[in-house]
Amino acid sequence: MRHPDQLRCTIATDPNGHVLGFQSLKYAVENNPYGVSVGWGVIGTHIRPSAARLGIGRALFAYTLDAAFAQGLPAIDATIGAGNTEGLAYYEAMGFRTYRTQDGSVSKVYRINR
Ligand SMILES: CC(C)(COP(=O)(O)OP(=O)(O)OC[C@H]1O[C@@H](n2cnc3c(N)ncnc32)[C@H](O)[C@@H]1OP(=O)(O)O)[C@@H](O)C(=O)NCCC(=O)NCCS
Incomplete structure:
Protein backbone atom coordinates (compact mmCIF):
# COMPACT_ATOMS: atom_id res chain seq x y z
CA MET A 1 0.00 0.00 0.00
CA ARG A 2 2.94 2.33 0.62
CA HIS A 3 4.70 1.54 -2.66
CA PRO A 4 5.91 4.83 -4.19
CA ASP A 5 4.08 4.11 -7.47
CA GLN A 6 0.80 3.20 -5.75
CA LEU A 7 -2.16 5.28 -6.94
CA ARG A 8 -4.86 3.51 -4.96
CA CYS A 9 -5.29 0.30 -2.99
CA THR A 10 -8.87 -0.47 -1.98
CA ILE A 11 -9.56 -3.04 0.73
CA ALA A 12 -12.90 -4.85 1.12
CA THR A 13 -13.81 -5.99 4.64
CA ASP A 14 -16.77 -7.71 6.27
CA PRO A 15 -18.72 -5.92 9.04
CA ASN A 16 -16.20 -7.26 11.60
CA GLY A 17 -13.26 -5.78 9.74
CA HIS A 18 -11.96 -9.06 8.32
CA VAL A 19 -10.30 -8.52 4.98
CA LEU A 20 -12.19 -10.08 2.06
CA GLY A 21 -9.96 -8.83 -0.71
CA PHE A 22 -8.14 -5.90 -2.25
CA GLN A 23 -7.45 -4.21 -5.55
CA SER A 24 -4.27 -2.30 -6.29
CA LEU A 25 -3.63 0.36 -8.94
CA LYS A 26 -0.05 1.39 -9.58
CA TYR A 27 1.48 3.90 -11.98
CA ALA A 28 3.71 2.37 -14.67
CA VAL A 29 6.99 4.27 -14.40
CA GLU A 30 10.09 4.05 -16.67
CA ASN A 31 11.54 0.51 -16.60
CA ASN A 32 8.63 -0.86 -14.57
CA PRO A 33 8.98 -4.59 -13.87
CA TYR A 34 5.75 -5.37 -15.75
CA GLY A 35 6.92 -4.03 -19.12
CA VAL A 36 3.79 -1.87 -19.24
CA SER A 37 3.72 1.38 -21.27
CA VAL A 38 4.88 4.32 -19.16
CA GLY A 39 1.94 6.35 -17.88
CA TRP A 40 -0.56 3.49 -17.84
CA GLY A 41 -2.00 2.01 -14.67
CA VAL A 42 -1.19 -1.53 -13.50
CA ILE A 43 -3.97 -3.38 -11.69
CA GLY A 44 -3.90 -6.37 -9.34
CA THR A 45 -6.78 -8.05 -7.52
CA HIS A 46 -7.21 -10.77 -4.96
CA ILE A 47 -10.46 -11.87 -3.31
CA ARG A 48 -10.55 -14.35 -0.45
CA GLY A 72 -5.80 11.09 -16.07
CA LEU A 73 -4.54 7.62 -16.98
CA PRO A 74 -5.12 6.62 -20.63
CA ALA A 75 -5.30 2.89 -19.90
CA ILE A 76 -4.92 0.16 -17.28
CA ASP A 77 -2.98 -3.09 -17.76
CA ALA A 78 -4.01 -6.40 -16.21
CA THR A 79 -1.55 -9.24 -16.67
CA ILE A 80 -3.00 -12.63 -15.81
CA GLY A 81 -1.68 -16.19 -15.85
CA TYR A 110 -8.91 -1.21 -20.20
CA ARG A 111 -8.87 1.97 -22.28
CA ILE A 112 -10.23 5.04 -20.56
CA ASN A 113 -12.35 7.21 -22.78
CA ARG A 114 -12.87 10.81 -21.79
C1 LIG B 1 -10.81 -13.17 -10.24
C2 LIG B 1 -11.37 -12.51 -8.97
C3 LIG B 1 -10.60 -11.21 -8.73
C4 LIG B 1 -12.85 -12.20 -9.19
O1 LIG B 1 -13.33 -11.49 -8.05
P1 LIG B 1 -14.85 -11.69 -7.56
O2 LIG B 1 -15.10 -10.78 -6.40
O3 LIG B 1 -15.10 -13.14 -7.34
O4 LIG B 1 -15.64 -11.17 -8.85
P2 LIG B 1 -17.16 -10.67 -8.92
O5 LIG B 1 -18.01 -11.54 -8.04
O6 LIG B 1 -17.22 -9.21 -8.69
O7 LIG B 1 -17.51 -11.02 -10.44
C5 LIG B 1 -17.57 -10.04 -11.46
C6 LIG B 1 -17.72 -10.74 -12.80
O8 LIG B 1 -16.47 -11.37 -13.13
C7 LIG B 1 -16.74 -12.61 -13.82
N1 LIG B 1 -16.24 -13.72 -12.99
C8 LIG B 1 -15.74 -13.64 -11.72
N2 LIG B 1 -15.35 -14.86 -11.29
C9 LIG B 1 -15.60 -15.72 -12.30
C10 LIG B 1 -15.40 -17.13 -12.45
N3 LIG B 1 -14.88 -17.89 -11.48
N4 LIG B 1 -15.79 -17.69 -13.62
C11 LIG B 1 -16.34 -16.96 -14.62
N5 LIG B 1 -16.55 -15.61 -14.52
C12 LIG B 1 -16.17 -15.01 -13.39
C13 LIG B 1 -18.25 -12.70 -13.97
O9 LIG B 1 -18.62 -12.10 -15.20
C14 LIG B 1 -18.73 -11.86 -12.80
O10 LIG B 1 -20.02 -11.32 -12.98
P3 LIG B 1 -21.32 -12.20 -12.56
O11 LIG B 1 -21.03 -12.81 -11.21
O12 LIG B 1 -22.43 -11.19 -12.55
O13 LIG B 1 -21.46 -13.24 -13.62
C15 LIG B 1 -11.23 -13.47 -7.73
O14 LIG B 1 -11.82 -14.70 -8.03
C16 LIG B 1 -9.78 -13.71 -7.31
O15 LIG B 1 -9.22 -12.94 -6.52
N6 LIG B 1 -9.16 -14.80 -7.81
C17 LIG B 1 -7.80 -15.17 -7.39
C18 LIG B 1 -6.75 -14.14 -7.79
C19 LIG B 1 -6.81 -13.73 -9.23
O16 LIG B 1 -7.02 -14.56 -10.09
N7 LIG B 1 -6.64 -12.42 -9.47
C20 LIG B 1 -6.77 -11.84 -10.81
C21 LIG B 1 -5.69 -12.16 -11.76
S1 LIG B 1 -4.09 -11.73 -11.23
Whole structure:
Protein backbone atom coordinates (compact mmCIF):
# COMPACT_ATOMS: atom_id res chain seq x y z
CA MET A 1 0.00 0.00 0.00
CA ARG A 2 2.94 2.33 0.62
CA HIS A 3 4.70 1.54 -2.66
CA PRO A 4 5.91 4.83 -4.19
CA ASP A 5 4.08 4.11 -7.47
CA GLN A 6 0.80 3.20 -5.75
CA LEU A 7 -2.16 5.28 -6.94
CA ARG A 8 -4.86 3.51 -4.96
CA CYS A 9 -5.29 0.30 -2.99
CA THR A 10 -8.87 -0.47 -1.98
CA ILE A 11 -9.56 -3.04 0.73
CA ALA A 12 -12.90 -4.85 1.12
CA THR A 13 -13.81 -5.99 4.64
CA ASP A 14 -16.77 -7.71 6.27
CA PRO A 15 -18.72 -5.92 9.04
CA ASN A 16 -16.20 -7.26 11.60
CA GLY A 17 -13.26 -5.78 9.74
CA HIS A 18 -11.96 -9.06 8.32
CA VAL A 19 -10.30 -8.52 4.98
CA LEU A 20 -12.19 -10.08 2.06
CA GLY A 21 -9.96 -8.83 -0.71
CA PHE A 22 -8.14 -5.90 -2.25
CA GLN A 23 -7.45 -4.21 -5.55
CA SER A 24 -4.27 -2.30 -6.29
CA LEU A 25 -3.63 0.36 -8.94
CA LYS A 26 -0.05 1.39 -9.58
CA TYR A 27 1.48 3.90 -11.98
CA ALA A 28 3.71 2.37 -14.67
CA VAL A 29 6.99 4.27 -14.40
CA GLU A 30 10.09 4.05 -16.67
CA ASN A 31 11.54 0.51 -16.60
CA ASN A 32 8.63 -0.86 -14.57
CA PRO A 33 8.98 -4.59 -13.87
CA TYR A 34 5.75 -5.37 -15.75
CA GLY A 35 6.92 -4.03 -19.12
CA VAL A 36 3.79 -1.87 -19.24
CA SER A 37 3.72 1.38 -21.27
CA VAL A 38 4.88 4.32 -19.16
CA GLY A 39 1.94 6.35 -17.88
CA TRP A 40 -0.56 3.49 -17.84
CA GLY A 41 -2.00 2.01 -14.67
CA VAL A 42 -1.19 -1.53 -13.50
CA ILE A 43 -3.97 -3.38 -11.69
CA GLY A 44 -3.90 -6.37 -9.34
CA THR A 45 -6.78 -8.05 -7.52
CA HIS A 46 -7.21 -10.77 -4.96
CA ILE A 47 -10.46 -11.87 -3.31
CA ARG A 48 -10.55 -14.35 -0.45
CA PRO A 49 -11.69 -17.63 -2.08
CA SER A 50 -14.61 -18.02 0.36
CA ALA A 51 -15.87 -14.57 -0.71
CA ALA A 52 -15.52 -15.08 -4.47
CA ARG A 53 -18.34 -14.43 -6.90
CA LEU A 54 -20.25 -12.12 -4.52
CA GLY A 55 -19.60 -8.96 -6.54
CA ILE A 56 -16.65 -7.74 -4.45
CA GLY A 57 -14.27 -7.60 -7.41
CA ARG A 58 -16.81 -5.63 -9.41
CA ALA A 59 -17.34 -3.18 -6.52
CA LEU A 60 -13.59 -2.69 -6.07
CA PHE A 61 -13.14 -1.87 -9.74
CA ALA A 62 -15.49 1.12 -9.44
CA TYR A 63 -13.08 2.66 -6.89
CA THR A 64 -10.05 1.83 -9.02
CA LEU A 65 -11.64 3.38 -12.09
CA ASP A 66 -12.39 6.57 -10.13
CA ALA A 67 -8.70 6.81 -9.23
CA ALA A 68 -7.64 6.14 -12.83
CA PHE A 69 -9.93 8.93 -14.09
CA ALA A 70 -8.72 11.32 -11.40
CA GLN A 71 -5.09 10.63 -12.35
CA GLY A 72 -5.80 11.09 -16.07
CA LEU A 73 -4.54 7.62 -16.98
CA PRO A 74 -5.12 6.62 -20.63
CA ALA A 75 -5.30 2.89 -19.90
CA ILE A 76 -4.92 0.16 -17.28
CA ASP A 77 -2.98 -3.09 -17.76
CA ALA A 78 -4.01 -6.40 -16.21
CA THR A 79 -1.55 -9.24 -16.67
CA ILE A 80 -3.00 -12.63 -15.81
CA GLY A 81 -1.68 -16.19 -15.85
CA ALA A 82 -2.80 -17.82 -19.10
CA GLY A 83 -4.38 -20.70 -17.14
CA ASN A 84 -6.23 -18.46 -14.69
CA THR A 85 -9.69 -18.76 -16.21
CA GLU A 86 -11.46 -16.91 -13.37
CA GLY A 87 -9.00 -14.01 -13.54
CA LEU A 88 -9.32 -13.79 -17.32
CA ALA A 89 -13.13 -13.92 -17.10
CA TYR A 90 -13.23 -11.29 -14.34
CA TYR A 91 -11.14 -8.72 -16.22
CA GLU A 92 -13.00 -9.42 -19.46
CA ALA A 93 -16.28 -8.79 -17.58
CA MET A 94 -14.87 -5.47 -16.28
CA GLY A 95 -14.22 -4.36 -19.89
CA PHE A 96 -10.55 -5.32 -20.32
CA ARG A 97 -9.49 -6.74 -23.69
CA THR A 98 -6.43 -8.81 -24.63
CA TYR A 99 -3.63 -6.80 -26.30
CA ARG A 100 -0.55 -8.95 -25.64
CA THR A 101 0.34 -12.54 -24.81
CA GLN A 102 3.71 -13.63 -23.46
CA ASP A 103 5.10 -16.88 -22.13
CA GLY A 104 2.35 -18.10 -19.80
CA SER A 105 0.56 -14.77 -19.40
CA VAL A 106 -2.14 -12.74 -21.05
CA SER A 107 -2.16 -8.94 -20.82
CA LYS A 108 -5.46 -7.14 -21.09
CA VAL A 109 -6.06 -3.42 -21.38
CA TYR A 110 -8.91 -1.21 -20.20
CA ARG A 111 -8.87 1.97 -22.28
CA ILE A 112 -10.23 5.04 -20.56
CA ASN A 113 -12.35 7.21 -22.78
CA ARG A 114 -12.87 10.81 -21.79
C1 LIG B 1 -10.81 -13.17 -10.24
C2 LIG B 1 -11.37 -12.51 -8.97
C3 LIG B 1 -10.60 -11.21 -8.73
C4 LIG B 1 -12.85 -12.20 -9.19
O1 LIG B 1 -13.33 -11.49 -8.05
P1 LIG B 1 -14.85 -11.69 -7.56
O2 LIG B 1 -15.10 -10.78 -6.40
O3 LIG B 1 -15.10 -13.14 -7.34
O4 LIG B 1 -15.64 -11.17 -8.85
P2 LIG B 1 -17.16 -10.67 -8.92
O5 LIG B 1 -18.01 -11.54 -8.04
O6 LIG B 1 -17.22 -9.21 -8.69
O7 LIG B 1 -17.51 -11.02 -10.44
C5 LIG B 1 -17.57 -10.04 -11.46
C6 LIG B 1 -17.72 -10.74 -12.80
O8 LIG B 1 -16.47 -11.37 -13.13
C7 LIG B 1 -16.74 -12.61 -13.82
N1 LIG B 1 -16.24 -13.72 -12.99
C8 LIG B 1 -15.74 -13.64 -11.72
N2 LIG B 1 -15.35 -14.86 -11.29
C9 LIG B 1 -15.60 -15.72 -12.30
C10 LIG B 1 -15.40 -17.13 -12.45
N3 LIG B 1 -14.88 -17.89 -11.48
N4 LIG B 1 -15.79 -17.69 -13.62
C11 LIG B 1 -16.34 -16.96 -14.62
N5 LIG B 1 -16.55 -15.61 -14.52
C12 LIG B 1 -16.17 -15.01 -13.39
C13 LIG B 1 -18.25 -12.70 -13.97
O9 LIG B 1 -18.62 -12.10 -15.20
C14 LIG B 1 -18.73 -11.86 -12.80
O10 LIG B 1 -20.02 -11.32 -12.98
P3 LIG B 1 -21.32 -12.20 -12.56
O11 LIG B 1 -21.03 -12.81 -11.21
O12 LIG B 1 -22.43 -11.19 -12.55
O13 LIG B 1 -21.46 -13.24 -13.62
C15 LIG B 1 -11.23 -13.47 -7.73
O14 LIG B 1 -11.82 -14.70 -8.03
C16 LIG B 1 -9.78 -13.71 -7.31
O15 LIG B 1 -9.22 -12.94 -6.52
N6 LIG B 1 -9.16 -14.80 -7.81
C17 LIG B 1 -7.80 -15.17 -7.39
C18 LIG B 1 -6.75 -14.14 -7.79
C19 LIG B 1 -6.81 -13.73 -9.23
O16 LIG B 1 -7.02 -14.56 -10.09
N7 LIG B 1 -6.64 -12.42 -9.47
C20 LIG B 1 -6.77 -11.84 -10.81
C21 LIG B 1 -5.69 -12.16 -11.76
S1 LIG B 1 -4.09 -11.73 -11.23
